[in-house]
Amino acid sequence: MKKLLLAAAAASICAAPAVAEVKVGMITTLSGGGAGLGIDVRDGFMLAIAQSGRDDIDVVIEDDQRKPDIAVQLSDKMIQSERVDVLTGIIWSNLAMAVVPAAVNQDVFYLSPNAGPSPLAGKGCNKNYFNVAWQNDNLHEAAGAYANTAGYTNSFILAPNYPAGTDALTGYKRFFEGDLAGEIYTKLGQTDYAAEIAQIRASGADSVFFFLPGGMGISFLKQYADSGIDLPVVGPAFSFDQGILQAVGGAALGVVNTSQWNKDIDNPTNAAFVESFQAEYGRLPSLYASQGFDTANLLLSALESASPSDADAFREALRAADFDSTRGDFAFGPNHHPIQTIYAREVIQEGDVFTNKIIGTALEKHSDAYAADCKM
Amino acid sequence: MSAILIIEQVLNGLQFGVMLFLMAAGLTLIFGVMGLINLAHGSLYMVGAFAAAAVAGATGSFLLGLVAALAAAALAGTLIEVVVIRRLYAAPHLDQVLATFALILVFSEGTRWIFGSFPLFLEIPDALSGPVTLPGGIEYPLYRLTLIGIGLVIAVGLWALIERTRIGIQIRAGENDREMIAALGVDISRLYTLIFALGAALAGLAGALVGAIQSVQVGMGEPVLILAFVVIVIGGIGSIRGAFIGALLVGLTDTLGGVFLPEVFKLFMEPGAAQKSGAAIASMGIYVLMGCVLVWRPTGLFGARP
Numbered sequence: 192m193k194k195l196l197l198a199a200a201a202a203s204i205c206a207a208p209a210v211a212e213v214k215v216g217m218i219t220t221l222s223g224g225g226a227g228l229g230i231d232v233r234d235g236f237m238l239a240i241a242q243s244g245r246d247d248i249d250v251v252i253e254d255d256q257r258k259p260d261i262a263v264q265l266s267d268k269m270i271q272s273e274r275v276d277v278l279t280g281i282i283w284s285n286l287a288m289a290v291v292p293a294a295v296n297q298d299v300f301y302l303s304p305n306a307g308p309s310p311l312a313g314k315g316c317n318k319n320y321f322n323v324a325w326q327n328d329n330l331h332e333a334a335g336a337y338a339n340t341a342g343y344t345n346s347f348i349l350a351p352n353y354p355a356g357t358d359a360l361t362g363y364k365r366f367f368e369g370d371l372a373g374e375i376y377t378k379l380g381q382t383d384y385a386a387e388i389a390q391i392r393a394s395g396a397d398s399v400f401f402f403l404p405g406g407m408g409i410s411f412l413k414q415y416a417d418s419g420i421d422l423p424v425v426g427p428a429f430s431f432d433q434g435i436l437q438a439v440g441g442a443a444l445g446v447v448n449t450s451q452w453n454k455d456i457d458n459p460t461n462a463a464f465v466e467s468f469q470a471e472y473g474r475l476p477s478l479y480a481s482q483g484f485d486t487a488n489l490l491l492s493a494l495e496s497a498s499p500s501d502a503d504a505f506r507e508a509l510r511a512a513d514f515d516s517t518r519g520d521f522a523f524g525p526n527h528h529p530i531q532t533i534y535a536r537e538v539i540q541e542g543d544v545f546t547n548k549i550i551g552t553a554l555e556k557h558s559d560a561y562a563a564d565c566k567m
Numbered sequence: 568m569s570a571i572l573i574i575e576q577v578l579n580g581l582q583f584g585v586m587l588f589l590m591a592a593g594l595t596l597i598f599g600v601m602g603l604i605n606l607a608h609g610s611l612y613m614v615g616a617f618a619a620a621a622v623a624g625a626t627g628s629f630l631l632g633l634v635a636a637l638a639a640a641a642l643a644g645t646l647i648e649v650v651v652i653r654r655l656y657a658a659p660h661l662d663q664v665l666a667t668f669a670l671i672l673v674f675s676e677g678t679r680w681i682f683g684s685f686p687l688f689l690e691i692p693d694a695l696s697g698p699v700t701l702p703g704g705i706e707y708p709l710y711r712l713t714l715i716g717i718g719l720v721i722a723v724g725l726w727a728l729i730e731r732t733r734i735g736i737q738i739r740a741g742e743n744d745r746e747m748i749a750a751l752g753v754d755i756s757r758l759y760t761l762i763f764a765l766g767a768a769l770a771g772l773a774g775a776l777v778g779a780i781q782s783v784q785v786g787m788g789e790p791v792l793i794l795a796f797v798v799i800v801i802g803g804i805g806s807i808r809g810a811f812i813g814a815l816l817v818g819l820t821d822t823l824g825g826v827f828l829p830e831v832f833k834l835f836m837e838p839g840a841a842q843k844s845g846a847a848i849a850s851m852g853i854y855v856l857m858g859c860v861l862v863w864r865p866t867g868l869f870g871a872r873p
């Protein structure tokens with residue numbers, strides 16, 4: 192009798208969900224110095240989900256506070272307790288390296304809207320890991336290519352000492368054909384760059400390349416502009432995104448930065464995205480917002496033809512990437528990272544707002560340097 | 568490694584040092600006179616920076632922003648002293664740490680609630696922007712020179728306050744023996760509130776001045792707070808002179824170490840590795856300094872001798 196009751200209870204619990212729901216876990220940085228990036232990714236992602244009109248997608252959003260141990264805890268909770276089908280959201284490469292390998296090995300799909308560390312594009316690539324934004328080195332490689340066409344021959348380069356910073360300088364050096372007047376790894380979170388700027392002044396460089404995301408970039412740009420050193424500055428979009436530009440103001444004018452997206456890329460999806468983002472959130476989108484938006488649309492496009500419960504079919508649907516991207520045509524390479532055009536854009540002032548304008552193309556149909564190492 | 572570079576780095580170290588002094592002075596007074604560990608000092612730094620950014624953004628005047636920073640930080644300091652800190656004077660240090668840590672969280676979330684999560688814009692006034700040419704052909708930003716100047720003026724002002732005024736006598740007596748001055752009729756609670764507000768105002772001023780060349784964002788005060796603690800341990804708890812010397816030592820060690828250690832390493836390593844290892848060791852420099860000072864003088868350079 193007891194066994195019968197127990198079996199009935201178990202059967203009723205298992206029979207519970209009648210509506211097929213897709214659960215997405217978003218672990219991103221919503222507090223602390225780097226919060227602007229996570230907030231933009233989240234807002235772009237949720238805008239696309241809202242615009243799809245679907246009510247069967249459940250997005251669970253948590254704040255990793257830029258701490259790897261918290262990100263790992265959240266990922267464990269989402270995979271084991273919330274039972275998410277797809278994980279996304281991580282901004283920082285050190286957190287990605289802590290979370291992604293374990294997650295994809297538990298048969299959870301991971302769609303990266305930002306962090307693209309080199310191990311995950313090369314030797315550590317995984318069939319469940321897709322990167323919708325770029326491989327970390329890409330924008331820096333494009334900066335190196337742009338520096339060549341601009342005629343710079345002696346660059347001073349600096350970046351923070353963490354995986355994305357190392358990738359940045361490696362990427363720049365891979366494409367830049369000139370000499371290096373200096374190469375510095377600063378502390379992650381460092382705010383005073385007086386010492387580094389003094390070294391730039393003394394180095395005899397003809398150009399400066401730096402990768403300093405978030406508050407670090409704001410500090411450096413302000414101090415650099417005030418130092419009176421007139422060398423041209425090149426960088427990836429991470430140091431000149433929409434969020435940073437408002438805090439830096441005139442100090443950033445004229446700087447050239449490389450990005451796979453800008454608000455003036457001419458296609459209907461992008462125009463609609465910029466307009467609806469501004470209407471919904473009252474601010475211009477940054478490249479992080481466009482990456483969140485594209486990630487959500489990739490997911491939605493895959494859900495049109497397959498469900499995460501059929502892993503192989505869902506994976507093929509993701510690989511097909513049959514969605515309208517804000518960047519125009521979108522395609523994955525064999526290592527699940529995008530093959531795309533990277534533009535050079537310049538910081539300008541439009542009325543009261545500081546923003547970017549595309550001035551040229553740095554790299555076309557660009558893959559990444561680690562694809563050959565990926566044996567998927 | 569030219570002389571110009573060395574002199575410029577020394578100036579950078581001095582500027583870093585005097586800004587640390589503004590933070591450390593308040594901290595050491597509070598710790599020395601009231602025996603209170605105040606972790607919320609970094610939040611007062613942040614309040615000053617945000618107040619300056621908000622007022623300077625609204626009025627366009629950096630000077631008004633500075634005044635607002637002083638006022639806002641002093642007000643915030645008075646408020647938390649009366650509401651929270653007052654109950655902690657007799658409590659063990661751990662309780663003080665826990666309570667003031669809670670204040671950090673309250674201030675951080677409160678600031679994010681009022682101002683949002685993106686960094687705020689605060690810029691150097693035009694009159695102070697750009698470099699000036701110093702004797703010897705050195706180009707140095709005028710604003711950083713101004714910071715050094717302001718720091719020195721405040722150092723002198725604090726010295727005058729402590730050594731030459733009635734309040735100063737009360738502060739020095741309070742550091743020495745709290746119960747005795749209460750017994751002698753000094754209104755302790757008013758004195759404590761005054762000291763706390765003074766320390767808070769200094770922190771807020773530092774936040775506003777440094778915020779103009781760095782990023783005004785939530786959480787900007789905590790890294791500076793840690794450095795300020797290192798400074799007061801090196802200088803000796805309760806000593807303004809110690810805070811000043813300690814701050815200059817920390818500022819110079821950190822800046823010059825970060826520049827010259829990699830150069831030293833380059834003598835026997837290849838440049839990339841030398842840069843990385845030099846920078847890593849240099850970041851420990853101030854803590855090594857603190858260790859050495861404590862071995863030599865356990866209560867700090869100017870602390871009370873046992």
